[in-house]
Amino acid sequence: MAGRRHAKKHPLLTASGLNAWYGAAQILFDLGFTVFEGEVVALMGRNGAGKSTTVKSLMGLVRHSGEIRFDERRLLNMKPHAIARLGLGYVPEERRVFKGLSVVENLEVGRLPPREGTAAWTPERLFDLFPNLAEARHRQASDTSGGEQQMLAIARTLMGNPKLLLLDEPSEGLAPVIVERMAKTLKTLKAEGLTILMCEQNIHFARPLADRALVLESGVVRYDGSFEALEADDILRRGSLAL
Amino acid sequence: MDFSFIVIQTLNGLATASFLFIAACGLSIVFGVTRIVNFAHGSFYMLGAYFAVTYTPMLLGVMPGFFGFWFGVLTAALSVGLLAILMEVFLLRRIYRAPELFQLLATFGVVLVVQDLVVWLWGPEDILGPRAPGLSSFVTILGQRFPTYELAMIVAGPLVLAAIWLLFHKTRFGVLVRAATADREIAGTLGVNQTALFTAVLFLSGCLAGLAGALQMPREPANPFMDINMIAEAFVVTVIGGMGSVPGAFLAAVLIGLLQAFGIVIFPKITLVLVFLVMAVVLIMRPYGLLGRPETVGAAPANEAVPMPPFDAPARLFTVVIIGFLVLLPFFADDFTLKLMIEVMVFGLFALSLNLLLGIGGVVSFGHAAYFGLGAYGAALIARHFNAPMEAGLLLAPVFAGVGAALLGAFLVRLSGVYLAMLTLAFAQILYAVAFQWVEITGGDNGLIGIWPSAWAAERLPYYYLTLTLCTIAVLLLFRLIEAPFGYALRAGRDAPARADAIGIHVARHRWLAFTLAGVAAGLAGGLYVYSKGNIDPVSLSIPISVDALTMALLGGIHTFFGPLVGAAGLHLLKDFIMPLSDHWRFFLGALIIALVLLFPEGIAGFFRRHASWRKAGEARA
Ligand SMILES: Nc1ncnc2c1ncn2[C@@H]1O[C@H](COP(=O)(O)OP(=O)(O)OP(=O)(O)O)[C@@H](O)[C@H]1O
Ligand SMILES: [Mg+2]
Numbered sequence: 001m002a003g004r005r006h007a008k009k010h011p012l013l014t015a016s017g018l019n020a021w022y023g024a025a026q027i028l029f030d031l032g033f034t035v036f037e038g039e040v041v042a043l044m045g046r047n048g049a050g051k052s053t054t055v056k057s058l059m060g061l062v063r064h065s066g067e068i069r070f071d072e073r074r075l076l077n078m079k080p081h082a083i084a085r086l087g088l089g090y091v092p093e094e095r096r097v098f099k100g101l102s103v104v105e106n107l108e109v110g111r112l113p114p115r116e117g118t119a120a121w122t123p124e125r126l127f128d129l130f131p132n133l134a135e136a137r138h139r140q141a142s143d144t145s146g147g148e149q150q151m152l153a154i155a156r157t158l159m160g161n162p163k164l165l166l167l168d169e170p171s172e173g174l175a176p177v178i179v180e181r182m183a184k185t186l187k188t189l190k191a192e193g194l195t196i197l198m199c200e201q202n203i204h205f206a207r208p209l210a211d212r213a214l215v216l217e218s219g220v221v222r223y224d225g226s227f228e229a230l231e232a233d234d235i236l237r238r239g240s241l242a243l
Numbered sequence: 244m245d246f247s248f249i250v251i252q253t254l255n256g257l258a259t260a261s262f263l264f265i266a267a268c269g270l271s272i273v274f275g276v277t278r279i280v281n282f283a284h285g286s287f288y289m290l291g292a293y294f295a296v297t298y299t300p301m302l303l304g305v306m307p308g309f310f311g312f313w314f315g316v317l318t319a320a321l322s323v324g325l326l327a328i329l330m331e332v333f334l335l336r337r338i339y340r341a342p343e344l345f346q347l348l349a350t351f352g353v354v355l356v357v358q359d360l361v362v363w364l365w366g367p368e369d370i371l372g373p374r375a376p377g378l379s380s381f382v383t384i385l386g387q388r389f390p391t392y393e394l395a396m397i398v399a400g401p402l403v404l405a406a407i408w409l410l411f412h413k414t415r416f417g418v419l420v421r422a423a424t425a426d427r428e429i430a431g432t433l434g435v436n437q438t439a440l441f442t443a444v445l446f447l448s449g450c451l452a453g454l455a456g457a458l459q460m461p462r463e464p465a466n467p468f469m470d471i472n473m474i475a476e477a478f479v480v481t482v483i484g485g486m487g488s489v490p491g492a493f494l495a496a497v498l499i500g501l502l503q504a505f506g507i508v509i510f511p512k513i514t515l516v517l518v519f520l521v522m523a524v525v526l527i528m529r530p531y532g533l534l535g536r537p538e539t540v541g542a543a544p545a546n547e548a549v550p551m552p553p554f555d556a557p558a559r560l561f562t563v564v565i566i567g568f569l570v571l572l573p574f575f576a577d578d579f580t581l582k583l584m585i586e587v588m589v590f591g592l593f594a595l596s597l598n599l600l601l602g603i604g605g606v607v608s609f610g611h612a613a614y615f616g617l618g619a620y621g622a623a624l625i626a627r628h629f630n631a632p633m634e635a636g637l638l639l640a641p642v643f644a645g646v647g648a649a650l651l652g653a654f655l656v657r658l659s660g661v662y663l664a665m666l667t668l669a670f671a672q673i674l675y676a677v678a679f680q681w682v683e684i685t686g687g688d689n690g691l692i693g694i695w696p697s698a699w700a701a702e703r704l705p706y707y708y709l710t711l712t713l714c715t716i717a718v719l720l721l722f723r724l725i726e727a728p729f730g731y732a733l734r735a736g737r738d739a740p741a742r743a744d745a746i747g748i749h750v751a752r753h754r755w756l757a758f759t760l761a762g763v764a765a766g767l768a769g770g771l772y773v774y775s776k777g778n779i780d781p782v783s784l785s786i787p788i789s790v791d792a793l794t795m796a797l798l799g800g801i802h803t804f805f806g807p808l809v810g811a812a813g814l815h816l817l818k819d820f821i822m823p824l825s826d827h828w829r830f831f832l833g834a835l836i837i838a839l840v841l842l843f844p845e846g847i848a849g850f851f852r853r854h855a856s857w858r859k860a861g862e863a864r865a
C-alpha cells in the first residue's frame with residue numbers, strides 16, 4: 001500500500017462510515033479514507049460517481065452521517081462556516097466566484113484570521129502566485145476569463161489560510177495552456193506544504209501532482225493506492241475511470 | 244399643463260420617490276441576503292413613525308431646534324433596528340430552513356401582533372408629530388409654492404442611496420452582504436457566519452424602515468394603517484427594481500414616484516391600478532425586475548419530492564363521515580352554528596383551491612383573493628346591474644374567476660418563485676383598486692349591498708344545504724383531479740420541472756390549467772360567500788383575505804388532502820372563539836400563527852399524519 005509511505009505522518013482528515021443523501025436518494029455508501037498532512041490525494045471516478053458529493057459532505061453542505069475527523073476534531077453537525085474556520089478550504093465545482101464583486105472584493109470575502117505557525121495569505125502574495133489576477137484585480141469577476149475565475153476561486157479560498165484544500169475539478173473546462181499553468185501553481189502550493197484533496201477526472205492532470213489516487217464508483221471507494229498499481233489494473237481503470 | 248406645473252409635479256414625484264426608496268430598500272436587502280419576504284417591514288416603518296412622534300417632542304423639550312428633531316428621528320430609526328434584531332433572533336433564525344411560505348406567514352403574524360400592540364400602546368387616534376425646525380416653510384419655484392421639507396426629502400433619498408453604496412463597497416460588512424446576496428452557500432464555505440450577517444442585515448433594514456417612518460412625521464400623522472399601506476408599495480418597488488438590488492429599488496422608486504405624481508393628474512381614477520399595472524408590465528418583460536438577477540444555481544435547496552398520501556379506504560371513510568356529519572348537523576345545531584359552518588365550507592373550498600396551486604403545483608399564489616373576489620363581485624354585479632337571479636350568479640361566479648385566472652395564468656407561467664408570487668399579488672391589488680376606485684359600478688369602499696339568494700334559498704337551512712352540496716361536489720372534483728394523471732403531472736412539474744419537461748409533460752400548460760381551475764373553484768367560493776352575506780366590499784379582494792387562505796392551507800398542511808379544509812375550520816373556529824373574547828384578537832391570532840409556524844413547520848394535518856406513521860412503525864416493531 002502506498003499509504004504506508006505516509007504511515008508515520010500525521011493524519012489530517014479521516015472519514016469513516018460516511019454516507020450522504022440528496023433528499024431521499026443515498027449517494028455515498030460507507031466511505032472510508034484518510035488524507036495525511038502534506039499529501040496531495042486525487043479523488044477520481046466517472047461522472048456521477050460521487051466525487052463532488054464527498055467534498056461537499058466534508059464541508060457540511062449535504063446531509064450525511066458517519067464520522068469525519070479533521071485535525072483531531074469531529075466535524076459532524078458543524079456548519080460550513082465553522083468548518084471553514086477550522087482550516088478546511090473548499091473550491092467548488094464551476095468556480096462560483098461572486099460575479100458582481102471585483103477580484104479584490106472576492107478575495108476579501110475569503111479572508112480569515114491568520115493561522116499560527118504559517119505565513120498568512122495576503123492579496124499581494126496571491127497576486128505573485130497568480131499573476132493574471134494581479135492585472136485583473138479591480139475588474140468585476142464577471143468580466144474575467146474562465147481561467148482567471150478558476151484561479152480567483154482558488155485564491156479566494158486560500159485567503160482563509162486553510163490547512164487542507166478541497167479542490168473540485170480545477171482543470172475542468174480550461175484551455176490546455178491554462179491547465180498547464182494551473183498544474184504548476186498547484187505544485188508550488190504542494191511544495192509549500194499545503195495538503196490537497198482534489199476531485200479530478202483527468203488522470204494526466206492528476207498523476208504528476210498527486211501522491212495517491214482514491215477511486216469512487218457509484219458512491220463507494222473502489223481503489224485507494226498508488227497510481228502505478230492503478231495503471232497496472234486495466235480492468236479497474238476501464239471500469240471506474242473510463243479513460 | 245404649463246411648465247411650472249410640470250416642474251412642481253416632478254418635484255413632488257421625486258419626494259415621493261425618496262420616501263418609497265428609503266422605505267423599501269431594506270426589504271430588498273433582507274430578501275437578497277436571507278431570501279425571506281418580510282411582511283413585518285411595514286410594521287417596522289409604522290413603529291418608526293410612532294417612536295418618532297413620541298421621542299421627538301421630548302427631545303425638542305431638552306434641546307429645541309435642529310438637533311432635537313433630528314436626534315429624535317435617529318433614535319426612532321435605531322430603536323426599530325433593535326426590534327428588528329429581536330425578530331431575527333427569536334423568530335427568523337428558527338425558520339430559515341422552513342418553506343418560504345411559512346416564513347412569509349410568520350412575518351405576517353408579526354404584522355398582526357404589532358398592529359394590536361401599537362393600538363394598545365398609543366391608542367387608535369392619529370398622532371401628529373412636530374415639524375422640522377428650519378424646514379417648515381415654503382420656497383417659491385416658478386411662481387409656485389413648494390414645501391422646503393419636501394425639497395429636503397428629494398435630497399434625502401439619494402443621500403441614503405449613497406450611504407448604502409459606500410457601506411456596501413467600502414466596508415467588509417458590505418462586501419460580505421453583497422457576496423451572500425449573490426451566493427449564500429459559497430459565502431458560508433468561506434467562513435462567513437450567516438447568523439451574524441443576517442442579524443446585522445435585519446438591523447440595517449429595521450433602521451432604514453424606521454427612518455422612513457420617522458421622516459414621515461411632518462407630512463402625515465402616525466396611524467395604525469401605515470404598515471399595510473406601505474408594505475404593498477414597498478413590495479412593488481422591490482419587485483420592479485429586482486429583489487435584492489438597491490440601485491434597482493431606487494430606479495423603481497423614481498419610476499413609481501413620478502408615475503403617481505403625474506398619474507393623479509392624468510388618470511385620477513386609476514392611480515392605484517397604475518402602479519400595479521406597471522409592476523405587471525415590468526415583470527412580464529423582465530421576469531427578474533429591472534436590475535435583478537436570476538437565482539444562482541445551488542442557492543435554492545433542491546425540491547424534495549413529497550408524496551401525497553393515497554386517497555385510500557380510510558381517507559374515503561373520513562370523507563363519508565365528514566359529509567354525513569355535515570348533512571345531519573342542522574338537526575341538532577342552532578342558526579349561528581349553521582352560519583359559521585357555511586363560512587367554514589366556503590373558506591375550506593377557497594383554501595383547497597389555493598392548495599391545488601401551492602401543494603400540488605408548487606406554485607405560490609400570493610393574491611388568491613383575486614379569484615374569490617372576482618367570483619363574489621361577478622355575482623354581485625350581475626345581480627345589481629342586470630337583476631340576475633342567484634342561480635345565474637352562482638353559475639357565472641366561477642366563470643368570471645376562471646377567465647380572470649386563465650388570463651393572468653398565461654403571463655404567470657413564465658415567472659418563478661417570489662416574482663410569480665408578487666405578480667399574483669399585483670393582480671389582486673389591481674382588482675382591489677378597481678373595486679375601490681370605480682365607485683359608480685362597484686360601490687367603492689361601501690361595496691354592493693342587498694345581494695340576496697332566490698326565495699327558495701333565502702332561509703338559512705336551504706342555503707346551508709345548497710352550500711354543502713356545491714362545496715362537496717367541487718371538493719370531490721378537485722380530489723379526483725389531484726388523483727388523476729393531471730395531478731401527477733403537476734406534481735412532477737413541482738418536484739423536477741426539467742425532468743418533467745424532458746419526459747414530455749408540458750409543465751407550463753399544466754400549470755396554466757391548474758391556475759384556471761383553482762380560479763374557478765375560488766370563484767364558486769366567492770359566489771357562495773356573497774349570497775350568504777348579502778353584500779360584498781373590497782376587503783374580499785385585499786391582502787388579508789389572501790393571507791387567510793395561505794394560513795388555512797399552510798397550517799392545515801399543504802401536502803395532504805384534508806389539510807386545507809382542516810385549516811379553514813381551525814382558523815374560523817379560532818377567530819370566532821378569540822374575537823368575542825378580546826379586542827386584541829389580532830394579537831392573539833398573530834401570536835398563534837407564529838407559534839404554529841414554529842411548532843409545526845409541516846402543518847397540523849402533516850404533523851398528525853407523521854405521528855400516526857410513527858405509531859404504526861412502533862407497533863410494527865413491537
Ligand atoms: N443537488 C442534487 N440533487 C440530487 N441529486 C444530485 C444532486 N447533485 C448530484 N446529485 C446526484 O448525485 C450523484 C453524485 O453526484 P456528484 O456530483 O457527487 O458526482 P461527481 O462524481 O462529482 O460527478 P461529476 O464528474 O459529474 O462532477 C449523481 O448521481 C448525481 O445525479
Ligand atoms: Mg462533480
